Amino acid sequence: MGDILANKIILITRNVIEAADIIQAVKDKGGKTVVFPTIQICPPDDWTNADFAITSMDQFDWLVFTSKNSVDAFLSRVNELGYELGQIQIAAIGSKTAKHLIERGMEIQLQPDSFTAADLVKAFKKLDMSEKRVLVPVSDIARTELTDGLTEQGAIVDRIVVYRTCKTEPENLDQVKTMISKDSIDCFTFFSPSAFDNFLSLLGDEIIEGLKRKQPPMAIIGPTTANAVRSAGFFKIIQAKNSTSTDLINALLAYY
Numbered sequence: 001m002g003d004i005l006a007n008k009i010i011l012i013t014r015n016v017i018e019a020a021d022i023i024q025a026v027k028d029k030g031g032k033t034v035v036f037p038t039i040q041i042c043p044p045d046d047w048t049n050a051d052f053a054i055t056s057m058d059q060f061d062w063l064v065f066t067s068k069n070s071v072d073a074f075l076s077r078v079n080e081l082g083y084e085l086g087q088i089q090i091a092a093i094g095s096k097t098a099k100h101l102i103e104r105g106m107e108i109q110l111q112p113d114s115f116t117a118a119d120l121v122k123a124f125k126k127l128d129m130s131e132k133r134v135l136v137p138v139s140d141i142a143r144t145e146l147t148d149g150l151t152e153q154g155a156i157v158d159r160i161v162v163y164r165t166c167k168t169e170p171e172n173l174d175q176v177k178t179m180i181s182k183d184s185i186d187c188f189t190f191f192s193p194s195a196f197d198n199f200l201s202l203l204g205d206e207i208i209e210g211l212k213r214k215q216p217p218m219a220i221i222g223p224t225t226a227n228a229v230r231s232a233g234f235f236k237i238i239q240a241k242n243s244t245s246t247d248l249i250n251a252l253l254a255y256y
Contacts, residue, residue, distance in 0.1 A: 003029065003030035004029050004030065004253055004256050005026055005029040005030050005031030005252070005253075005256060006029075006030035006031065007030075007031075008026075008030075008031040008032070008186045008187065008256065009031070009032045009033070009034060009179075009184060009185050009186050009187075010022075010026050010031055010032070010033050010034070010185075010186065010187045010188075010189060010219075010252070011033070011034045011036050011176065011185050011187070011188045011189065012033050012034065012035050012036065012189050013036055013037060013038045013039075013188070013189060013190055013191065013195045013196075013199055014035070014037055014189075014191060014195075015035065015037040015040070016035050018037075019033070019035060021245045021246075022189070022245050022248065022249060023035070025245070025246075025249040026249070026252075029249075029253065034172070034175075034176065034179065034185065035170075035172075036170050036172060036173075036176050036199075037168060037170055038167070038168065038170070038195045038196075038198040038199045038202060039165050039166060039167060039168060039192070039194050039195050039198055040165075040166050040167075040168040041069055041073070041163050041164070041165065041166070042163065042164040042165075042166040043073075043163060043164065044140065044161045044162060044163060044164055045164070047077065049160050049161070050074075050077060050137070050160040050161065050162050051077070051081060053135055053158050053160050054074075054077060054078055054081055054083055055081065055083060057083065057084075057085060057086055057088060057135075058086055059133055060088055060133045060134065060135045060158070061088070061089060061132040061133050061134065062088065062089050062090070062091060062132060062133070062134040062135070062155075063085065063088045063089070063090050063091070063134075063135050063137075064090075064091045064092070064093075064120070064134060064135070064136045064146065064150075065090070065091070065092045065093070065097050065101065065137065066092075066093045066094075066097070066117065066136070066138060066142065066146065067093070067094070067097055067139075068096050068097055068100045069139065069163055070097075070137045070138060070139070070162060070163070071097060071100050071101055071104070072100075073137065073162040073163040074137040074162045075104060077162060085106075088135075089109040089110070090106055090107065090108050090109055090110075091108070091109065091110035091111065091120060091123075091124070092108050092110075092111050093111075093112065093115055093116065093117060093119075093120050093146075094115040094242075094243055094244070095115070095242070095244055096243075096244060096245075098111050110123055110124070110127075111123075114242070115222075115242050115243040115244075116222075116223065116243075117143065117145040117146040117149070118145060118149070120146060121145070121146060121149030121150065121153075124149070124150060124153060124155075125153060129150060129153040129154055129155040130153070130154035130155070131154060131155075131156065132154075132155045132156070133155070133156045133157075133158070134150055134155045134156065134157045134158070135158050135160065136150075136157060136158070136159045136160070137160050137161075137162040138159055138160070138161060138162070139161065139162075139163050139164060139165050140161050140163075140164040140165065141164075141165050141194055142159075143224070144159075147159045165192075165194045167198045167201070168198075169202065170202075173202060176203075177203060177207060180203070180207055180210075180211065181207070181210075183214070185216070186216070186217070187216065187217045187218070187219055187238070187252065188216060188217075188218050188219070189218075189219045189220075189221075189248065190218060190219075190220055190221070190225050190229060191221045191222070191225065192221075192222070192224075192225055193224055193225050193227075193228040195225075196225060196228050196229055196232070197228065200232065208232075211234070212233045212234065215234065215235060215236045216236065217236045217237075217238050217255060218234050218236060218237050218238065219238040219239075219240070219248055219251060219252050219255075220237055220238065220239045220240065220248075221240050221243045221244075221245075221247075221248055222240075222243050223239075226239050238251045238252060238255045239251065
């Protein structure tokens, strides 16, 4: 299985730093990658609500992180303001998020076995969340499933935007368009609905319609992303068991 991806070209819709482990794994299996980041992380337009919450941390019972990006953005702002988190309880979705928190010296009190907001909501149901104050740092386009679920359990939830998901135009856009037109890319990878949506807008209707006719395999992390891809008319989906790069690679290897 050492060269199971030999002669395969995998398009990665993440930047080089975020995709480093996937790039190496594909290379180890004999494949090649094309890095094509379709989104980038930007600061929020306004820090007012986030700053107010950060400077009132002692009023919260729980701090919930949904991604590595939310950890980075939130803790960077905490440091900028010169505040400390204190003894607040922490919950996290996903092994990557949890690992990132631990590397920063933080303890996690609640983490579901599966990596979705719905699973974390279920985990919280085992606790008494009535009147508990919960702070959830998120992106500007984050779904409300988690905050809605906690509110239904009686929690008082403050959802604060600590970063924006911004569209970007990769430098190799023309190259990728040419490669797609020549059927040079064997598989496309997507890690979020926003990354997929901007992929569609970057390539344009003509190229996307051509891809739909050919139905190339799409390797996906997360059920929400898979739903977005399927809804757009792509049905050859390789879905990772969990939302990690390792699981995505394993799914790719199993497919090929």
